[in-house]
Amino acid sequence: MFDPRIYRAALVPILLAVGIAAFSLRPEPPAATTALATDAFNGTRAFSGPLGLTTLAAEYPDRRPGSDGDGALADLVRETLAPGFQVSTHRFFAQTIDGRRQLETVVGVRQGLSPQRIVVLAHRDAAASPATADLSGTAALLELAHDISGRALSKTIVLVSTSGGSGGDAGAADWAGQAAGGPVEAVIVLGDLASDHTGPKPLVVPWGAGRGLAPSFVERTVGTALMTETGEDAGGTPVLDQFARLAVPVTLGEQGAAVAAGLPAVLLSASGERDVPANAPVSSTNLEGYGRTVLRTILALDAAPVPSSDVVARELSTADKLVPEWAITLVIAALILPVLLTAADGLARVRRRGERLTPWLLWALACSVPFLLAVGLARLLVPLKLLHAAPPAVVGSGTLPLDGGGLGLLAAEALVVVLGLLGVRLARRWLSGGEPPAGGAPAGILLIVACLTTIGVLIVNPFAAALAVPMLHLSLLALAPELRLRRAAALVLLALGLIPLVLVALSYGQAFSLGLLQIAWSSLLLVASGAVGLGSLVAWSILLGCLAGAVAAIVSRQAHPREQLVVTVRGPLGYAGPGSLGGTSSTLRR
Secondary structure, rough: OOOHHHHHHHHHOOOOOOOOOOOOOEEOOOOOOOOOOOOOOOOHHHHHHHOOOOHHHHHOOOOOOOOHHHHHHHHHHHHHHHOOOOEEEEEEEEEEEEEEEEEEEEEEEEEOOOOEEEEEEOOOOOOOOOHHHHHHHHHHHHHHHHEEEEEEEEEEEEEEEEEEOOOHHHHHHHHHHHOOEEEEEEEEEEEOOOOOOOOOOOOOEEOOOOEEEEEHHHHHHHHHHHHHHHHHOOOOOHHHHHHHHHOOOOOOOOHHHHHHHHEEEEOOOOOOOOOOOOOOOOOHHHHHHHHHHHHHHHHHHHHOOOOOOOOOEEEEEOOOOEHHHHHHHHHHHHHHHHHHHHHHHHHHHHOOOOOOOOOHHHHHHHHOHHHHHHHHHHHHHHOOOOOOOOOOOOOOOOOOOOHHHHHHHHHHHHHHHHHHHHHHHHHHHHHHOOOOOOOOHHHHHHHHHHHHHHHHHHHHOOHHHHOOOOOHHHHHHHOOOOOOOOHHHHHHHHHOOOOHHHHHHHHHHHHHHHOHHHHHHHHHHHHOOOOOHHHHHHHHHHHHHHHHHHHHHHHHHHHHEEEEEEEOOOOOOOOOOOOOOOOOOOOOOO
C-alpha cells in the first residue's frame, strides 16, 4: 500500500528547510547595564529591621492563601507603600491549595516621566510555617519601596504584592490579566532571595505557563546584574530542555502567569525554580546580594532605551544564538510531509481497489474516545468535589502531596481509558464482521488523521507538534504491509514513538524534583483545574487514540497471518529471471 519512493522523495524538502533555518540564526541582544551604585539597598535592614525578613516571619508565621495572616500582611504592605506610591487593592476569588478563597493584591505605583513600566512582584503566602525564605521576596519588596521612593527615575515603577503563589499563582495571574496604565517593559518576580544554599540553575527563570518565554534582553539584564552583585552565574537551560519547556509550557514560578498573559517576566530566585523548604536557613548576605541585583536591574532598565523586540519570545537559545519559532515551524512541517504524502498515496490506492474508508475513519476517531472520557472525568473532579483543590498551575511536590485518594483518582482515570479501549476493540470487530481488517484502509486512515491533527498542533505550537513527529514516522514503518515486520518489532517501533513524551516528563521531573507518580498527579491537577486548554487535550487525545488504533491493527494483522502469494500467471510480476521456466528454481520470495 505504501510506496517507499514517495517517502524518499518527500525527505528532500527537509534538507532545504534545515538550510533555511540555519540562516535564520541571530545573535542574542546585549544586556542593559548601569554604573550607578546599589548600596541604597540595606541588607541588614531588609533582613532584621522592623520590616525585615526575620521580623515578618516571626509576626506572620501562618500565611496560607486567603488566611487572616495573609490578609494582615497585606495590610502592612499597603501601609508601607502608601507614603511614596499610589496604592490600590484588588480582592477576588480564585482556586488555591486550600480550594476557592478570597485573595488580595496590593499594587503600588510610582509614576515616572515615561509610561513604560518596570514591575517588581512578590507573593506573601506560604503553604507551611514559618517559610522564612519564602517571605524574602516580600521583605526585599518593602526595602525596595524605601529605596525607590526617594530616587528620581524616568520610568514608572510598579510594586505588586500577591497571594496564591504557594500553588496556582492565582494572584499573579489575576494581576497580569488586568495589568493596565501603560506598556510593561519588564516584570521581575521575586522568589527565594535569602536561602543559605543556591538551588539548581537557572537562577533567572524565563519560562511561561503559556506559549513563549521572557525575551532574552530581560533575562540577560537580570543575569548580568546578578553576576555583578553576587558573582553568581545565573546559568542556562540545555536546548533539549528548552524544547520541552516550549512544547509543554509548565512552570512553578509566578512569572509563568505573567508570560502567559503576554508580559516579559522572569523569576529571580536563589533556589531556582523549585519550592524552598519551610525550614530552609536564610542568609543576610544573600538577601543583600539578591536585593541589590533587583535594584541594579531596575536602574539599568530605567536608563535603557525601550527594546524593539516582542514582549514575549518564542525561540530557542543555543551558543549565544537565537532560533526563531518560524524556522522551527518550517522544519517540523517538512518532517510531517513525508508521512502525509505517503499515507495519502496509499489511501488513494486503497480507494481505487474499492475498499470502504468511512467506517474506518469513524473507527480511527473512536479510538480517541477513551482518552476524551478520561479528560472529561478529570474536568468533573472539582465540581463533583472529588478534589478539594486544583490550583490553575503546577505545584511543588510537597504542596499537594499524592495520598491514597489521589492514587484512587489516578486508578479511576486509567480504568476509564482501559474500558474505553475495550469498547473500541469491540467496535472494530463489528466494523470488520469479526474478521481482521483487510487491506490498508485502517493503517492509511490512522496515519492521515494523525498527520492532520499534528498539523493543527503545528499551527498553534510547533514545539509541541515536534513531539509527535517520531510517532508519525515510526507508525508508518510499523504499519507498512510491505515490510512484513513481526508483531514484536512493529510494537517496539510504536513504543519508540513515545520517547519524546517520556523525555519531556523526565525533564520536568528533574526540574521540579518529581517522581513518575507525582508527574501523573500534577498532570491530573492541571487538567482538572482547566489550566490546560481544551483544544490541546482534544488534539493529544486524538494522537494517542491513533497510536492505540495502530497497536490494535498490528496485533490483529499478526494474529491472522496473510496467505502466501501463489504465482499462477507468468508475466512481469511472476518472472524471476532467466531459467525460471524450468531447470532453475525461481528466486521470487514466497
